[in-house]
Amino acid sequence: MTDTLQHPVSPVTESTPAPAPYRLSAKGILRSEWHKLWTLRSTWITLLTATVLVLAVGIMMGSTYDGDDAEIDTVVFVLFGTQLSQICLAVLGVLVIAGEYSTGMIRASLTAVPHRLPVLWAKAAVFATVAFTATLVTNAGTFLTAQIWLSDTDKKLSLADPGVLGALTGSAAGITLLSLIALGLGALLRSVPGAIGAFIAAVMILPEVLTLLPFGFVDTVAEHFPAQAASALGSVARVEDAVSPGTALLTLALWAAALIGAASVLLKRRDV
Numbered sequence: 001m002t003d004t005l006q007h008p009v010s011p012v013t014e015s016t017p018a019p020a021p022y023r024l025s026a027k028g029i030l031r032s033e034w035h036k037l038w039t040l041r042s043t044w045i046t047l048l049t050a051t052v053l054v055l056a057v058g059i060m061m062g063s064t065y066d067g068d069d070a071e072i073d074t075v076v077f078v079l080f081g082t083q084l085s086q087i088c089l090a091v092l093g094v095l096v097i098a099g100e101y102s103t104g105m106i107r108a109s110l111t112a113v114p115h116r117l118p119v120l121w122a123k124a125a126v127f128a129t130v131a132f133t134a135t136l137v138t139n140a141g142t143f144l145t146a147q148i149w150l151s152d153t154d155k156k157l158s159l160a161d162p163g164v165l166g167a168l169t170g171s172a173a174g175i176t177l178l179s180l181i182a183l184g185l186g187a188l189l190r191s192v193p194g195a196i197g198a199f200i201a202a203v204m205i206l207p208e209v210l211t212l213l214p215f216g217f218v219d220t221v222a223e224h225f226p227a228q229a230a231s232a233l234g235s236v237a238r239v240e241d242a243v244s245p246g247t248a249l250l251t252l253a254l255w256a257a258a259l260i261g262a263a264s265v266l267l268k269r270r271d272v
Contacts, residue, residue: 026122029113033122037096037130046092047130050085051138055145057081062146065153073235074155075167078146079139082234086175089131090182090203094195096127098186116267120187124180124260131179136172143168163236170245171234177252178203181226184259188266203227224251 037043058078069077097120100106113119140159150156157164181203186195207225210218222228223243229251232242243251 024113024115024118026118029118029122030126032112033119033126037123037126040095040099042095042099043092043130046088046095047134050088051134053084053088054079054081054138055142057084058142058146059149062149065150065155067153070154073167073237074150074157075143075164075171076235077155078143078150079168079171079234081142082135082139082171082175085135085138086178086230089135089175089179090199091196093127093131093179093182094186094192094199096123096183096186098190098192098195101190102192117264120260120264120267124183127183128176128180132172132176135175136169139168139171157236161236166245167234167236170249173249174230174233174252177249177256178226178230180256181252181259184256184263187263188259226252226255229255 057080061078061080065077100109109119110116143157143164144159147157159165159168182195182199185198185202186192189195189198203226207222207228210225211222219241223241229243229248232239232248233245238244242248
């Protein structure tokens with residue numbers, strides 16, 4: 001009887017492919033910022049507050065109109081509430097970036113995207129898209145609602161009338177660019193109260209103070225400050241003592257680009 005020597009048979013192993021390396025893409029970063037924006041309660045609360053303010057003021061202006069303000073442009077008249085909503089959206093712009101610094105979430109964001117700059121740019125792009133869309137829809141809805149009471153007055157207008165859609169869109173663009181300026185301040189200062197205070201002081205109060213100075217060139221300079229440039233938008237007729245709508249848009253875009261550009265430089269150079 002012969003003994004059979006049995007050798008252990010090593011199991012057959014199939015070669016498994018190496019996991020694909022983690023790759024960042026612009027689309028993925030934008031999607032991430034989109035989800036982060038909409039998971040914040042502050043986004044819903046701020047957008048809802050801005051919408052309600054514009055709509056409520058528009059209804060009040062339309063329902064109480066008695067002909068005393070006939071000289072005021074109709075779109076400006078019904079969208080008077082945007083003076084309040086632009087503050088809400090500016091606060092949201094600050095929270096989009098400075099809020100992450102206050103909670104420490106920015107460390108996770110910059111760890112996931114080591115190049116850093118795409119995070120800031122994606123935040124700005126997503127926020128601008130949301131702010132412009134929400135503002136434009138609110139403006140159009142408020143205008144149409146106010147016309148329920150204004151249809152039999154000298155302020156009767158429709159969306160098809162010349163200049164109306166341009167005014168509604170210009171108002172939305174101006175508010176969006178002001179909000180991007182606030183976002184840039186938030187990225188520069190990395191503080192929610194500091195950035196909100198800087199926005200109110202530098203964008204809303206400082207130009208009004210400068211116009212009190214007894215110098216002829218001050219008025220021209222003040223016209224190119226963000227809030228004053230934005231006031232040239234959102235009107236069917238040309239606004240007196242203000243820059244043209246095209247110049248206003250360019251001015252606001254340059255302010256926003258300058259602040260976000262400065263924030264981009266600092267984001268690369270300093271620690272979190």
